[in-house]
Amino acid sequence: MSSEKESTNKDAEAKVPHHEGTNSVSGSGKDVEAGGAELKRGLQAHHLQFLAIGGTIGTGLFLGSGKAINTAGPVSTLIAFIFVGVIVFSVMTSLGEMASFIPVPGSFTVYASRFVDPSLGFAMGWIYWFSWSITFALELTAAGLIIQYWDASLSIAIFITIFWVVFTAVNFLPIRWYGEFEMWFSSIKVVTIVGFIIFAICINAGAGAQGYIGFHNWVHPGPFAEYLVLGATGKFVGFWSVLVTAGFSYQGAELVGVGAGETADPAKAVPSAIRWTFWGILSLFVSTIFFIGLLVPSDNPDLNLGKTDASASPLVIAAKLAGVKVLPDIINAVLLTAVLSAANSNVYSGSRILVALTNEGHAPAFIRRTNKIGTPYVAVGITSAIGLLAYMNLSESGGDVFDWLLNVTAIAGFITWSCICICHMRFMNALAHKGTSRDILPYRAPLQPYLTWFGLFFCVLILLTNGFTAFIGEFSTSDFFAAYISLILFFVLFVGHKVIMRTKPVKLADVDLMTGRIQQ
Incomplete structure (x- = not known):
């Protein structure tokens, strides 16, 4: 088993624990390196919280919630968001137990390789990275469209360029500065x-x-x-379709785990961030859905306009119905900050997943190089470069291709959540096999293993049924592939890596619970 350097847990700039050799179970290679620098532990618990909030609360809540209420009705949508919130709780507590014990960059991608199967870590990591990097391109495009609300004559190319430069630059800053920047941006939302x-x-x-x-x-x-469809069946179909929408809205909460490897005193910071992030996001989501449902009739035609600016926001529709005229411009400005905050999180999370992939031997080693201030500049540059695909939206044919790329990322969050649950069950089994009590863990997930099984069951169920509407009425081939292309790609990556690399599932006796572990 590879040796490890202990974290001090006291210095906010302490170096991340890492592999020194190449003989770990996970197949990890050498340190994140370049010029003797490494990723720095510069994030605090409140930075982690706002990182997750910035990646979660966005257009899904401010725009997508209106269409959800139009589809299923106010109570059905509220139940859907509460239910998916429970699923998120199971995933985040599972992740928190592992990330507070072994806080490494990219966390869950590393856990999949070490605890379950290197091929699972490969497939999960790459589809998760692609999801965030292509979403960065989406957010850049959305920012331009939102600004067109004020002046439709302006080309979105102007704002794609400006914001791409700004957020690429922000992600090259020291991690403490990035954390502060994201905290204030998310606070606006x-x-x-x-x-x-x-x-x-x-x-x-x-x-x-x-x-x-x-x-x-x-x-x-x-x-x-x-x-x-009509009747009770139609009401259930509406509920289930919104259940999928609610899941999309919550995705990003797991970013607490992505930042664990750059957090000072992760044994305390990660559990605190997990609790505050979950309850904060859940209360904000549920409260917003509840009040939108009270103020706006579900059959209001404005809820289903399909626009991307303030005119389609249920918050604005509620203000118009109340006779308040000044709110649309304010909401549009907030939408802009929401999109930009999400874009900022996209580059961060994507780059750290790339670092995790290189540490586990799933990507070229040069990608993990860092500069003197601890920024993985190669990973940031590669992730940010994918954002330039936003320019495809300037042409109609390019826009069609871009839409298909987005379809690939549509359910990447559910795939990630499912894998996190699998990793956690394997983690608990490995502890038991090695005779290690869960009482030594900095944070213990509640109601185990039942809560993790609950999360896994419903994540997989949603994955398998997210495209069920394609089978209602006349079968839609395009809708089917749009719903399942990401799942198909995940299995292609998994099987392809297993066949080429000839990997085998990790035996319980060989699960690496030491590398990157925080010593108490």
Whole structure:
């Protein structure tokens, strides 16, 4: 087993524990290196929290929630978001138990290779990296479209260029500076949601043009909406389709684990970030969905406009119904910060996953090189370069190709969550096999192993059924492949790596629980 350098746990600039040799179970190679520098532990617990918030709260909540309520109705959508929140809780607590014990860059990609199978780490890591890097291109495009709300004559190419340069530069900053930048950016979204909740309470109580609303919109047009088919079946179809949408909205919460390898005192910071991030995101999501459902009828035609600026936001629609005219411009500005904050997180998370892939021998070693301030500049550069695919949207044919690339990333989050649950079960089995009590862990996930099994079951179920609407009515080949292309690609990567590299599942006796471990 490869040796390790112990973390001091006290110095915010302490070096990340890493492999020194090439004989670990995971097949990891040498250190993240260049000029003697390594990734630095410059993030604090509050940085981790806002990193996850920045990657999670975005257009899915500010724009996608309106279409969800239109599809399934206010109560059905609320139940869906609460239920998926429980799934997220199971995933995050599982990740927190592992990441606080072995806080390495890219965490779950490393765990998949060490605990389960190198091929699983390879497939999971690459599809997760591609998901975030192509999403970076999406956010750059969305930023341009949002700005066109104020001036449609401006080309989105201008803003793709400006924001690409800005966020590439930000990700080359020392990790502490990056953490502060992301914290303030994400704070804008949190303040906006809290402000909307206060606004919604006032409007619902009768301060708006509609007078007292109460739960009127839950009665007319009703709490549940039919989707694609009529009757109770149609209401269930609506609920299940929104369950998938809710899952997409929550994706990014796992970024707490991605940043664990650059966190000072991860034994304390990671569990704290896990708890605060989960409850913060859940409360903000559920509260927003609840009040949108109270203020906006689910059959309001504006909920399904399909636009990408403030006019399609249910927050703006609620303000218009209440007779408040100044809010659209404010919401559009917040949408812009939400998109830009997500773009910032995209480059960070993608680059750290690349570092994890190189550490596990799944990518060329030069990618993990860092500069003197601990920035993995090659990984940042490669991830950021994928964002230039945003220029494809300047032509119609290029836009079609870009849409298909996005389809590849559509359910990468569910694949990652499923793999995290598998890794956690393997982690617990390895501890038991080696006679190590879970009592020594800095953080112990509750209700184990039942909660992890719960998360795995529903993540896999959603993965397998996310394209079920393609089978309702006339079969849609394009909808089918759009729904399942990422899952197909995952299995191609897994099987291809296993055949070429001839890997075998890691035996329990050989699971590496030492490399990168924080010593208590």
